[in-house]
Amino acid sequence: MSKLIQPPKGTRDFLPEEMVLRRKVMETIRGCFALYGFIEIDSPVFEYFELLSRKCGSEIEKEIYVFEDKAKRKLGLRFEFTSPLGRYYATNAEKLTKPFKRYIIGKVYRYENTQAGRYREFYQADADIIGSYSMNAENELLDLAVFTLEKLGMGNYEIVINNRKILDGIINAAGIGENKKDAALRALDKTAKIGEAGVIKEFKENGIGEENYRSFMRLIDLDAGLEDSKKLAVLKERISVDLKDESIKNKTNEGIEELSSIIEDRRNAKAGKDPGFSVIKFDPLLVRGLGYYTGPIFEIKSKDVAIGSFAAGGRYDNLVELYGVRPEGACGISFGVERIIDIITERDKDILKSLSSPIKLYIVYLSENERTFALKTANFFRIKGINTELSVSEVPNIGKEIKYADRKGIEYFAVIGEKEASEQKLTLKNLKTRKEIFLSVEEAAELIECN
RNA sequence: GUGGAUGUAGCUCAGCUGGUAGAGCCCCGGAUUGUGACUCCGGUGGUCGCAGGUUCAAAACCUGUCAUCCACCCCA
Numbered sequence: 146m147s148k149l150i151q152p153p154k155g156t157r158d159f160l161p162e163e164m165v166l167r168r169k170v171m172e173t174i175r176g177c178f179a180l181y182g183f184i185e186i187d188s189p190v191f192e193y194f195e196l197l198s199r200k201c202g203s204e205i206e207k208e209i210y211v212f213e214d215k216a217k218r219k220l221g222l223r224f225e226f227t228s229p230l231g232r233y234y235a236t237n238a239e240k241l242t243k244p245f246k247r248y249i250i251g252k253v254y255r256y257e258n259t260q261a262g263r264y265r266e267f268y269q270a271d272a273d274i275i276g277s278y279s280m281n282a283e284n285e286l287l288d289l290a291v292f293t294l295e296k297l298g299m300g301n302y303e304i305v306i307n308n309r310k311i312l313d314g315i316i317n318a319a320g321i322g323e324n325k326k327d328a329a330l331r332a333l334d335k336t337a338k339i340g341e342a343g344v345i346k347e348f349k350e351n352g353i354g355e356e357n358y359r360s361f362m363r364l365i366d367l368d369a370g371l372e373d374s375k376k377l378a379v380l381k382e383r384i385s386v387d388l389k390d391e392s393i394k395n396k397t398n399e400g401i402e403e404l405s406s407i408i409e410d411r412r413n414a415k416a417g418k419d420p421g422f423s424v425i426k427f428d429p430l431l432v433r434g435l436g437y438y439t440g441p442i443f444e445i446k447s448k449d450v451a452i453g454s455f456a457a458g459g460r461y462d463n464l465v466e467l468y469g470v471r472p473e474g475a476c477g478i479s480f481g482v483e484r485i486i487d488i489i490t491e492r493d494k495d496i497l498k499s500l501s502s503p504i505k506l507y508i509v510y511l512s513e514n515e516r517t518f519a520l521k522t523a524n525f526f527r528i529k530g531i532n533t534e535l536s537v538s539e540v541p542n543i544g545k546e547i548k549y550a551d552r553k554g555i556e557y558f559a560v561i562g563e564k565e566a567s568e569q570k571l572t573l574k575n576l577k578t579r580k581e582i583f584l585s586v587e588e589a590a591e592l593i594e595c596n
Numbered sequence: 597g598u599g600g601a602u603g604u605a606g607c608u609c610a611g612c613u614g615g616u617a618g619a620g621c622c623c624c625g626g627a628u629u630g631u632g633a634c635u636c637c638g639g640u641g642g643u644c645g646c647a648g649g650u651u652c653a654a655a656a657c658c659u660g661u662c663a664u665c666c667a668c669c670c671c672a
Contacts, residue, residue, distance in 0.1 A: 151645090151663065204670055207597080225672085257670070258597085259663095269672060331670095434671080455672065481672025511630070540629095547632045562630060576632075 155257075155265025162554070165500045170297060170486055171250055174270045177293040178248040181285065183272045186247045188233045190254075194221040196232055200437045200467060208255040222254035226271040227437065227461065227477065234275055235468030243473070244276030250482070262452040262484050273477030275465060280403055283441050283460065284410040286478045287425070290445060290456060291414075297485060299455075300492050301448035303424050307431035308404050308441050309459075311380070314397025315429070318387040319361035325353050333361070334432035360387075365429040373408050373427040377401050380429075403441055437461040440476070450491045455484035502554035505593055509536040509546045510561040518566040522559070522586055529590050551576045557593055 152158055159167060175185070191212075198206045198221070210222040223229050226249055234245065250270040259265065272289060274282045287304065294302060312330060321329045332347035339347070341362075345355050364383055367376040381401050388394040404427060411425050433442045440460030447455060458478035466472040490496060506526055510519035519535065526533040534555065536546055543560060550558050560572040565583075573589045574581035584592070 154663065208670080253672085255671075258668095259665085260667090261665070263671075267672070453671070457672070479672065484672055509630095542629080543631045544628080545632095549632095551632060558631090560630070564630095572630085574631075579632080581631085 153265075155259045157264065157266075162497050162500075165503065166489070166497060167482075167486060169500065170489070171268070171270065171482060173296050174293055174480060174482070175248070175250060177289060177296055178270070178272050180292070181246075181272070181289045183246045183248040183289075186233065186249055187251070188229050188249070189223075190252065191220045191222050192229055192232060194219040197221045197223065197228055200228060200464070205434070205436070208257050210254045210256050224253055224255045226251075226253065226269060226479065227273070227464065230271070230273055230275075230477070231464045231468050234465050234473075235470045238465075238470045244274055244282075246272070246274050248272040262481075262487050264483060268482035270480040270482055271477055273475065275475040276473045277476075278462065278474030280406045280410070280441070282474070282476050283403075283407055284414075286458060286476060287407065287411065287443070288414060290478055290480075291424075293480070294445070294456075297489065299447065299485065299488060301424075302445055302455075303426055303448055304443055304445050305426050305428045305431050306404060306407065306441060306443040307428055307433075308400035309438050310396050310400025310440060311404070311429065312432065314384055314388060314393055314400065315361055315364050317390065317393050318364055318384060319357050321353055321357050321361070325351060329353055329357070329361075330432045333430055336430050367429075373425075374405055376427060377405050377408075400440065407441060433457065433459065437464050439463055443478075447488045450488045452484055452487055452491075454481075455488060456480045500554075501556060504532045504534050504553060504555045506531055506533045506557045506559060507536070507546070507550035507553075507555045508533060508559045508561065509538070509541050509543065510566075511541050511543075511563070514563070515561045515566040518569065519561045522561065522571065525586055526590060526593075529594065531590060531593055547574075547576065556596070557589075559589065 178185075194209065194211050197209055205224065209224055212220055214220055230247075230249075234241065248271060250268065252266055253269050254266055256265060257263070272286065274285065290304070313326070316326050316329060328351035329348065332344045332351070335347070336344055341358075345358050348355065348358050364387065365380070367379055371379070381398060384394065384397050384401075388397060408425065408427070431442060431444060433444065438459045439462045442459035443457065444454040445456040446453070456478060458476065460474070460476035462474050463472065464475055493499075508519055508523055508526075510516055523533050523535045534550075534553075538546065547558055556576055558574040558576050560574070562572075565571055570583060570585050571589050572581055572583055573592070
């Protein structure tokens with residue numbers, strides 16, 4: 146394909162049949178957000194670069210699309226919704242009712258190399274709560290996630306949780322200094338990928354000793370057979386022995402309490418047939434973006450399709466004060482719409498074909514003599530709320546029109562010829578069953594509506 | 597930003613040690629002027645990703661570049 150007619154790297158065109166699924170997924174998410182009492186907002190696709198880059202690491206900063214406007218303002222495309230949310234909240238705090246529960250679905254941009262499930266322009270759907278320090282907020286988000294994923298038919302997935310406070314405590318107990326913390330966490334996060342030797346190597350490259358790694362691992366070496374709540378209890382005991390600094394110890398215990406409370410809540414939710422409990426898992430090696438998280442963090446991954454996590458989030462209690470307003474507890478969850486769509490498509494390769502067209506009826510009339518009746522008929526269906534396409538062919542050819550309608554996935558096909566017009570009726574054909582009947586316009590509407 | 601693989605028709609792909617491009621599917625027209633399939637007949641469609649270079653001659657060889665995929669990095 147020539148360069149000019151190819152969409153820019155990492156961006157894509159969507160065909161009409163793909164849009165049906167995309168719309169369905171986004172509407173499902175939107176509906177679930179609303180069911181949980183979140184309200185929709187919108188904010189600009191671009192913000193001042195300085196605002197976007199404020200709390201993200203240098204790695205992320207490289208991924209921001211930057212540009213200058215004609216007045217030389219330095220702007221950037223949003224790469225996620227959290228810092229724009231902080232800005233939005235600070236700007237409008239006086240007008241918002243708190244706790245502020247909002248959602249936003251929109252495109253975000255990241256300048257990074259493309260891969261399967263990784264694009265430069267993609268949709269994210271975020272739900273956040275600002276104004277609560279309680280774990281009830283986390284629980285609401287996780288409940289929302291479980292509910293939404295069921296609705297979407299995501300198959301098997303796993304919610305992995307951890308807590309930044311716990312990580313900080315263990316890092317400290319393992320003798321890793323504050324200045325080496327980020328490097329250590331980044332390496333530890335990769336354990337599953339690069340293995341023990343790999344992590345130790347990375348530790349050394351960053352001037353952290355193997356013994357630090359060993360003591361970190363000793364602290365989180367928990368019997369895999371234990372329930373998460375028991376694991377946390379064991380961890381708490383070890384921390385109380387190994388941590389000398391009282392304030393860090395308290396912080397860490399706080400983190401442990403928080404996770405225990407979340408797990409407990411999920412267990413209780415299970416009574417209401419919530420599958421979330423069985424899929425939630427404490428993982429002391431989960432790290433996530435080092436930017437602004439301050440408490441519980443979580444990540445949701447498919448167990449059916451290897452594509453990285455498709456949703457993630459956590460608590461970021463010190464976000465809004467960055468923008469000069471009174472501190473508020475806050476946490477949020479973000480769904481990767483494209484990844485969700487990729488997983489759905491991967492699990493059911495025929496899904497695009499099985500989704501029906503938003504257009505329900507196709508009308509063809511055979512000559513100008515029938516045009517008036519055809520127009521009236523189309524209008525009748527449209528008033529009834531039935532999406533109707535009226536043929537615009539110059540020379541009507543039923544065979545061709547049927548093929549056209551069928552290819553577009555339209556289920557009903559109405560023919561208006563001399564006979565139909567004179568009797569003010571329709572020949573209505575169901576393109577799936579291939580059966581056709583002669584009936585009145587009202588009867589046809591009823592038939593289509595109850596289908 | 598780093599490393600690897602790939603790039604030929606709308607799609608899936610063939611194309612030998614260099615000799616100037618093919619198949620299947622799709623699409624269009626007809627057999628069939630009020631009915632989708634099948635069949636048959638006919639037809640459209642390619643600056644071989646792009647730009648240079650080597651050569652009498654390049655889809656093929658060399659260099660660069662762009663894109664896709666994979667692995668890093670990082671992440672939805």
